[in-house]
Amino acid sequence: MKNNKRKIAVFTGNRAEYGLQFPILKAIKEHPDLDYQLIVSGAHLDDNFGSTIAEIRKDGFEIHAEVEIEMDKDTATATAQAISTGIFSMSQALEALQPDVLVVYADRFEGFAGVIAGTQMNIPTAHIEGGDITEGGALDDSVRHAMTKLSHFHFTTNEEATQRILAMGEEPWRVHTVGFPAIDMIQENNYATPEELVDNYGLNLEQPVVLFTQHSVTTEFDQSKAQLAPSLAAMKQLASEGIQVILTYPNNDAGGRFIIEALEDFMREGHANIQLHKSLGRYNYHGVLALAKDQKYRAVCVGNSSSGVKETPAFFCPSVDIGSRQMGRLRAENVLHTEYDTEEIYQSVKRCLDAAFVAECRSIVNPYGMGDAGLKIANVLASADLDRVKVLRKKMTI
Numbered sequence: 001m002k003n004n005k006r007k008i009a010v011f012t013g014n015r016a017e018y019g020l021q022f023p024i025l026k027a028i029k030e031h032p033d034l035d036y037q038l039i040v041s042g043a044h045l046d047d048n049f050g051s052t053i054a055e056i057r058k059d060g061f062e063i064h065a066e067v068e069i070e071m072d073k074d075t076a077t078a079t080a081q082a083i084s085t086g087i088f089s090m091s092q093a094l095e096a097l098q099p100d101v102l103v104v105y106a107d108r109f110e111g112f113a114g115v116i117a118g119t120q121m122n123i124p125t126a127h128i129e130g131g132d133i134t135e136g137g138a139l140d141d142s143v144r145h146a147m148t149k150l151s152h153f154h155f156t157t158n159e160e161a162t163q164r165i166l167a168m169g170e171e172p173w174r175v176h177t178v179g180f181p182a183i184d185m186i187q188e189n190n191y192a193t194p195e196e197l198v199d200n201y202g203l204n205l206e207q208p209v210v211l212f213t214q215h216s217v218t219t220e221f222d223q224s225k226a227q228l229a230p231s232l233a234a235m236k237q238l239a240s241e242g243i244q245v246i247l248t249y250p251n252n253d254a255g256g257r258f259i260i261e262a263l264e265d266f267m268r269e270g271h272a273n274i275q276l277h278k279s280l281g282r283y284n285y286h287g288v289l290a291l292a293k294d295q296k297y298r299a300v301c302v303g304n305s306s307s308g309v310k311e312t313p314a315f316f317c318p319s320v321d322i323g324s325r326q327m328g329r330l331r332a333e334n335v336l337h338t339e340y341d342t343e344e345i346y347q348s349v350k351r352c353l354d355a356a357f358v359a360e361c362r363s364i365v366n367p368y369g370m371g372d373a374g375l376k377i378a379n380v381l382a383s384a385d386l387d388r389v390k391v392l393r394k395k396m397t398i
Contacts, residue, residue, distance in 0.1 A: 003035070027374035039114070078254065130154050224262075243273065
């Protein structure tokens with residue numbers, strides 16, 4: 001019997017991206033008119049960054065292709081070369097899978113390679129989270145907007161992003177405002193319970209918990225260690241006061257290995273109340289943020305991860321955004337900004353633990369929607385007109 005379901009290839013290249021794609025994959029898997037083809041690449045296959053392919057398998061998804069992207073150095077040159085190897089490897093995977101649509105996420109170099117391969121092979125490509133802006137010195141904006149112009153369908157997390165894509169000259173029928181996919185899981189309470197966090201990480205939930213992740217700024221990757229130093233000094237000061245700090249590894253951007261070296265050196269100093277993990281996994285990461293929803297507990301997200309801006313509002317979790325990486329992103333009032341300054345970071349975290357600010361955070365409006373993004377995306381993928389002439393021949397509306 002012929003299978004008439006549409007084959008939707010979903011590309012994932014790192015842990016954070018996969019965490020956001022989970023509800024999309026789940027919705028595609030459960031949709032009666034769709035089959036998913038999961039392509040796993042990048043840091044998922046790298047032991048240095050936690051080899052998070054195991055998390056994907058644990059979630060019950062079949063992996064249809066593993067795409068190796070060679071990146072053995074922490075330089076801009078290595079990133080450019082990684083994109084080239086990614087394009088080659090992705091073209092082989094896509095040739096074997098023959099999907100009806102390729103889905104890619106956000107703004108990372110791995111996904112950029114995937115989009116280039118897919119569009120050059122005349123595969124209709126859907127881009128999620130286009131139209132956002134981050135003006136903070138990373139290459140995200142340039143890559144994200146380039147991916148938007150290469151792609152054929154656009155799923156945005158907010159109305160402002162939709163308007164930016166339309167302003168780029170994209171046809172309105174291609175653009176869909178669906179919200180932020182991570183909210184789907186949060187609405188389902190699909191994250192670790194306080195009891196699980198105590199068992200997994202030995203936490204004392206009578207004391208505050210700081211969840212810290214700092215990535216490199218890719219246009220300043222040679223300054224990664226120097227930019228991290230004030231943050232670690234602030235974490236040390238907080239830990240000396242009994243505040244529990246969970247450090248996690250950065251992404252595999254240029255400069256990421258410099259940060260890992262600094263984190264490992266810091267841990268060898270033997271600080272009480274501080275622990276380091278390559279990856280918590282989406283389930284535990286969201287579980288820590290979710291502590292903020294319960295008035296019995298206190299939790300703060302600190303660093304420069306996009307999750308500190310985009311995911312924390314759904315948990316009413318106070319957040320401290322450090323440096324320039326997330327500059328320009330749409331954010332709620334729960335997010336405080338600091339420069340690379342130890343005292344400023346320390347005081348901002350202390351404010352996030354203050355009862356008055358915690359109360360303010362519980363009344364914020366989340367600018368990234370309230371769930372069902374995965375289902376909305378799956379429904380569009382199932383119903384969209386895939387006539388190749390219409391889809392592949394893009395028109396500039398300006």
